[in-house]
Amino acid sequence: MNRTxxxxxYDGECSFCQRWISRLKLVAGDRIEYLTSREASxxxxxxxxxxxxxxxxxxxxxxxxxxVSEGAEAVFKILGSAxxxxxxxxxYQHIPGFALVAEWGYxxxxxxxxxxxxxxxxxxxxER
Numbered sequence: 001m002n003r004t005x006x007x008x009x010y011d012g013e014c015s016f017c018q019r020w021i022s023r024l025k026l027v028a029g030d031r032i033e034y035l036t037s038r039e040a041s042x043x044x045x046x047x048x049x050x051x052x053x054x055x056x057x058x059x060x061x062x063x064x065x066x067x068v069s070e071g072a073e074a075v076f077k078i079l080g081s082a083x084x085x086x087x088x089x090x091x092y093q094h095i096p097g098f099a100l101v102a103e104w105g106y107x108x109x110x111x112x113x114x115x116x117x118x119x120x121x122x123x124x125x126x127e128r
Contacts, residue, residue: 005033006081008074009047009060012036016109017059028082058110072102 008024011017013036021034037055040047050060054070061074069077076089092099 003033003062003064003066005031006064006078007033007035007040007047007060007062008078009035009037009040009050009055009062011055011059012038024078024082028078032078032081058106072106073099075106076102 008021010021024032025034035047037050037052040060041050041052041055047060047062049068054060058070059074059078061069061077063069063077063081073092076092080086080089092102
């Protein structure tokens with residue numbers, strides 16, 4: 001299925017995720033369709049292939065061709081799409097061990113995203 005915009009599905013209940021998306025919107029604007037996991041599963045009915053566990057585990061990135069990425073890989077694809085800079089994704093895909101470390105870091109942030117004073121809250125600073 002061809003799309004006019006890539007789609008980013010994120011946890012709309014997570015304040016860390018909301019803040020990250022707000023910052024992404026400043027860079028990417030409307031070149032990306034942003035949906036909370038609730039909007040994606042309940043409202044649109046377009047993404048029935050994802051489970052609640054998929055959304056709890058990671059963001060979901062659906063590119064223009066319908067390919068799905070999640071976790072750190074999705075972050076690097078989003079950054080490339082938003083900024084036009086493909087080198088971070090190239091590093092993720094080609095430097096041995098980098099993807100493993102990036103995915104580990106993504107999981108650590110995911111595990112601590114709602115806990116004040118942890119890695120996740122420190123990455124974005126204080127909420128404005």
